[in-house]
Amino acid sequence: MVDEIKEKKRRGQLKAMLDSMVEGVIVLDTSGKLTLVNRAFEEIFGIKEEQVSEHSFIEAVRNPELDSFLKDVLETQRTREIELEMITPVERVFKIRATFFGKEEEGKKGLIAVFYDVTEIRKLERSKTDFVANVSHELRTPLASIKGFTETLLDGALEDKENNRKFLGIIQENVNRLDRLISDILELSKMESARLKPVKDFFKINDAVLKAVEMLGPGSKKKNIKIEIKIPENFPQIYANKDMLEQVFINLMDNAVKFNKEGGSVTVEALETPAGVKVSVKDTGLGIPKEDHARIFERFYRVDKGRSRELGGTGLGLAIVKHIIELHDGTVGVESEINEGTTFIFTIPKE
Numbered sequence: 415m416v417d418e419i420k421e422k423k424r425r426g427q428l429k430a431m432l433d434s435m436v437e438g439v440i441v442l443d444t445s446g447k448l449t450l451v452n453r454a455f456e457e458i459f460g461i462k463e464e465q466v467s468e469h470s471f472i473e474a475v476r477n478p479e480l481d482s483f484l485k486d487v488l489e490t491q492r493t494r495e496i497e498l499e500m501i502t503p504v505e506r507v508f509k510i511r512a513t514f515f516g517k518e519e520e521g522k523k524g525l526i527a528v529f530y531d532v533t534e535i536r537k538l539e540r541s542k543t544d545f546v547a548n549v550s551h552e553l554r555t556p557l558a559s560i561k562g563f564t565e566t567l568l569d570g571a572l573e574d575k576e577n578n579r580k581f582l583g584i585i586q587e588n589v590n591r592l593d594r595l596i597s598d599i600l601e602l603s604k605m606e607s608a609r610l611k612p613v614k615d616f617f618k619i620n621d622a623v624l625k626a627v628e629m630l631g632p633g634s635k636k637k638n639i640k641i642e643i644k645i646p647e648n649f650p651q652i653y654a655n656k657d658m659l660e661q662v663f664i665n666l667m668d669n670a671v672k673f674n675k676e677g678g679s680v681t682v683e684a685l686e687t688p689a690g691v692k693v694s695v696k697d698t699g700l701g702i703p704k705e706d707h708a709r710i711f712e713r714f715y716r717v718d719k720g721r722s723r724e725l726g727g728t729g730l731g732l733a734i735v736k737h738i739i740e741l742h743d744g745t746v747g748v749e750s751e752i753n754e755g756t757t758f759i760f761t762i763p764k765e
């Protein structure tokens with residue numbers, strides 16, 4: 415009797431300790447029955463403590479891969495590790511470490527398994543590899559062109575009065591593209607590594623928009639595009655990092671001009687809302703298909719790669735916009751109809 419109470423108390427202490435862990439923990443006896451689960455495991459897999467003793471593990475979790483892994487640990491009585499994707503109900507990746515414990519003579523044997531959630535780490539690793547692959551690919555295209563035309567010139571085209579300047583022009587264009595690409599990538603990585611909040615000031619939104627118009631220069635005139643700024647002179651000042659906000663307008667308006675039609679228009683408006691300032695940049699251009707809306711803010715994503723590249727695009731403009739707005743605790747979104755136009759809307763909180 416005394417032993418039973420002692421045992422109960424010891425179990426209670428153990429459970430309290432395991433419940434304080436963020437990792438999921440389970441204990442199985444040698445027949446594969448669950449004898450203990452901690453709170454984290456219950457939450458991750460939606461299993462209740464009451465179900466524990468009634469079911470074998472395989473019944474409770476229904477993952478054959480995990481089941482055979484655990485059986486193997488019980489049979490070989492060794493420590494093993496495995497990484498598994500599991501539906502919990504959302505898909506997550508777990509690193510699971512299972513250790514056999516106990517001694518034959520004491521009659522208490524089984525295994526203890528700890529579930530480390532490595533979903534975020536793996537996601538980060540994957541996006542890093544994707545990024546490197548994308549960057550290499552983007553750099554390779556202009557480099558291949560530079561290489562090709564340099565060789566052509568050296569092989570004799572230098573003397574070809576008709577074409578030599580044209581070839582040099584292509585080389586120059588690609589050098590400029592590389593330059594742009596690298597400064598955009600640096601800009602993004604600078605923002606990503608900045609843990610500090612941006613330095614903010616009060617300024618007129620109009621000033622930032624006008625600066626962007628100035629930077630856009632001849633592009634809009636060439637296509638005969640009308641730029642309308644509908645922000646009243648007395649609109650309250652915005653509290654943000656001025657350089658960054660100028661960059662946002664440059665990137666959005668550059669797109670609005672670039673993907674516009676001949677003779678189209680670009681309209682910039684601002685609205686005061688209880689949450690802050692809501693700004694929209696609207697164009698009358700080609701529009702963006704609905705299925706691409708969610709992806710255009712990704713690095714290097716372009717709806718029409720060929721077309722964007724022709725226009726000198728690197729596919730980083732909107733990724734930079736999203737980053738800047740998020741650094742300001744704001745949000746950014748898009749509304750668009752094919753062939754009618756696109757509106758980018760962002761909000762910046764008051765302070």
Ligand SMILES: Nc1ncnc2c1ncn2[C@@H]1O[C@H](COP(=O)(O)OP(=O)(O)OP(=O)(O)O)[C@@H](O)[C@H]1O
Nearest residue numbers: 669670673716717718722727728729730731732756
């Ligand atoms: N206003 C717009 N109208 C139509 N399509 C757009 C518009 N803005 C962006 N897009 C689409 O979204 C893609 C991503 O835009 P983003 O600004 O990131 O890249 P980009 O303009 O191609 O290159 P970069 O901005 O680096 O010069 C574009 O390639 C284009 O397909």
Ligand SMILES: [Mg+2]
Nearest residue numbers: 665669731732
């Ligand atoms: Mg762009």
